[in-house]
Amino acid sequence: MPENCDTDVVIVGAGLAGLTAGRTLHAQGVDVLVLEARDRVGGRTCSMVEDDGRLVEYGGQWIGPTQDRINALVEEFGLTTFTQYSDGGNLQRTEDGRLLRYHGAIPTGDPVVAADLMEAMVELTALAAEVGAEAPWTHPQAAVLDATTVESWIGAQPYCEGAKEWLRAFTRALFPAEPGEVSLLHALFYIASGGGVERMIGVINSAQETRLSAGAMGVSLGLAGVLGDRVRLSCPVHRIDQDESGVVVHHEQGRVRARYAVVAVPPPLAGRLRYSPALPGLRDQLTQRVFMGSAIKTTVVYPEPFWRADGLSGHSTGHNTLTFDQSHPDRAEGVLVSFTDCDAARRALRMSPEERQQQVVAELVSVFGPKAAQPIATYEKVWLEEEWSRGCYTGILSPGTWSTLGPALREPVGRIHWAGTEYATVWSGYMDGAVRSGEEAAAAVASELDMGAGLSESVEAAR
Ligand SMILES: Cc1cc2nc3c(=O)[nH]c(=O)nc-3n(C[C@H](O)[C@H](O)[C@H](O)COP(=O)(O)OP(=O)(O)OC[C@H]3O[C@@H](n4cnc5c(N)ncnc54)[C@H](O)[C@@H]3O)c2cc1C
Known part of the structure; x- marks a missing residue:
């Protein structure tokens, strides 16, 4: 590939989120380039x-009902399922x-455990519906729920030991993180985004x-096929500069100038890139507090x-x-x-x-x-x-993060937008969430491009 080049929008990461963002913008006539660190597309699908x-x-690997956006791509690319x-x-x-x-979905081998678990599932699903997935920090009890770990919540419940044991196993399986590592607020956000406990497990x-x-990576291969040579493999990005006119994304093989960037890598990895000017303190504090399962x-x-x-x-x-x-x-x-x-x-x-x-x-x-x-x-x-x-499977906001830094998660920083399953409000952590976040980032960038002066002229001006 040419060492240095120009485009309208540069996307970092060719997982489902980055490829969806790229494909959506490309379909609207926007020139895009997707830079991927690995020698393959698909990221956390492999x-x-x-x-x-x-x-x-x-x-x-799995998809299910209500995961409408990934299901739509499976259908569009004619991928067979079982x-x-x-x-x-x-x-x-x-x-x-x-x-x-x-x-x-729920163990019924011991009737006492089963009864407690049914109650716990109803309770968690109801609490999750109250918290919602859009803005967990706005819940009136957000600070308390965020200072409570799933472990301390389980410990305080009247359920029998067998039910508590299974709730801990359920937490480990879902995130995967130890119950003491996950805040109740994050768990409720996650359950809300997936549409309730039973729908998820x-x-x-x-x-x-x-x-x-033929494998879940087929969706990414389908998206990459549409984008063709607009996807560049083995190009780890290490730095992003931005000013009023555009961005310059530095990767191991050169640099790309563009009007906007979409960073479609998990938040902890986004936090490891170097930015000039440096990211706002709130955004960096946030990425310091997101850990991968x-x-x-x-x-x-x-x-x-x-x-x-x-x-x-x-x-x-x-x-x-x-x-x-x-x-x-x-x-x-x-x-x-x-x-x-x-x-x-x-x-x-x-x-x-x-x-x-x-x-x-x-x-x-x-x-x-x-x-x-x-x-x-x-x-x-x-x-x-x-x-x-x-x-994997996803980034988890550690206790105290949603309630204090939540708004910084999805806010773009100047010309840099964020995408990835962690940013989704529906099926966050899942392939469907990744696709949705890519579509949302593309829509946000497209609307900023529409507001700007003629695209190519602006890119010219940025050079
Ligand atoms: C073992 C496992 C099981 C799972 N099971 C399921 C399941 O059954 N169903 C489900 O829906 N979801 C499942 N998931 C989660 C699902 O795979 C992810 O939610 C989804 O693939 C995330 O997509 P993404 O685009 O947000 O991120 P990613 O797939 O992580 O994409 C990010 C991309 O950015 C690239 N990248 C990172 N840093 C840089 C850099 N500096 N420069 C350039 N590129 C970079 C990465 O290589 C990657 O390709 C599972 C995940 C794992 C790992």
């Missing part, structure tokens, strides 16, 4: 064909080692309902989905792990996906890949029995080690 033609979903396997019983592994079988009629046959995703392949013969769905929940049936309908082999979350993920970073994978297999044996001991292949992605993500 679908790779490995040995023997086996598709491995290393990143985001329903997540969910026949049979789910298993809940309790901290004292018992295995409880249940159906549906189940399979049927929920966020884990549908998978893409901690998860390792391991895919374990067996000759056949043996758990199905035992009447099991493959879905299990435990203290720090979560599994699903990951088998592909086109292949006879059985696949389990295991998420190692939070503290357990951080502890696992001190292990070798072999030790980590042995640990995952040992856990699968403890849940699904001895047949789980003999996988034919194992694949893992340690998202905490990924230089251009530094964790």
